[in-house]
Amino acid sequence: MKLKCVAVDDEPLALELVAKFIKQTAFLELSASFENAIEALSYLNQEVIHLVFLDIQMPDLSGMELARIIDGKPGKSKPRIIFTTAYNQFAIEGYKVEALDYLLKPFSYEDFFKSASKAYQYFEDKEKSLLSNSTQNASEYIFLKVEYQLIKILLKDIQVVEAYKDYVKVHLQGKTNPILSLTSLKSMEEMLPNDRFMRIHRSFIIGLDHIDAVVRNTVHIGDSVITVSENFKDSFMEFLNKWIA
8 A cells, every 4th residue: 555645835845855755655655745835735736646745834824724624625536644843842732633643843754754654554553444344234333442452343333533632432321331442533533424424513423323413503412412523513414403303
């Protein structure tokens, strides 16, 4: 498997270095490079890309703003991001958009390769998970890593999936305490069938069959009351119109 990559940096020398590193890494493929985040966004809206090496401080549209746009888009085939920047104060914001890694300039090829390998492992695990679930009746259950074991989770029992630091909390019907799994909400979104689950907030995925009520812009599931955020309102309203009908 090769990861299709895009490099974005307004500094030509920095962009050239990242492009060079991508080209000399066997499991990466450079699809395009841009000195402007707006041009990069236009390209990303048209092409399927695995990985974006993204500078943060850029004019017109910053790397962080581009990352928020990418992260806010509905769907399961969004690219993942590795930030490349000379500033370390953006680490928390990078976490909020679920960046895979954060390369602090100037970085060596060794640093770059470690980040790229982390991305490759992410996509390899994702592919294995999809294959495993498709061959083991994914319409009924998934497996999640909980501490040092894989736990079988019935999809019909999943009420809410909640982002929690580097983990997710999976709230199950009939269980008082949620299951804590070391994965990201984005990975869960990609794993769960979109005809039964929907992301309605940066921090929440809901089981559509478990909705008890919708009150204005909030969804009620058991004891949970979750706000539908602006980025996900259109897709939720589309579902709701079909649900009411």
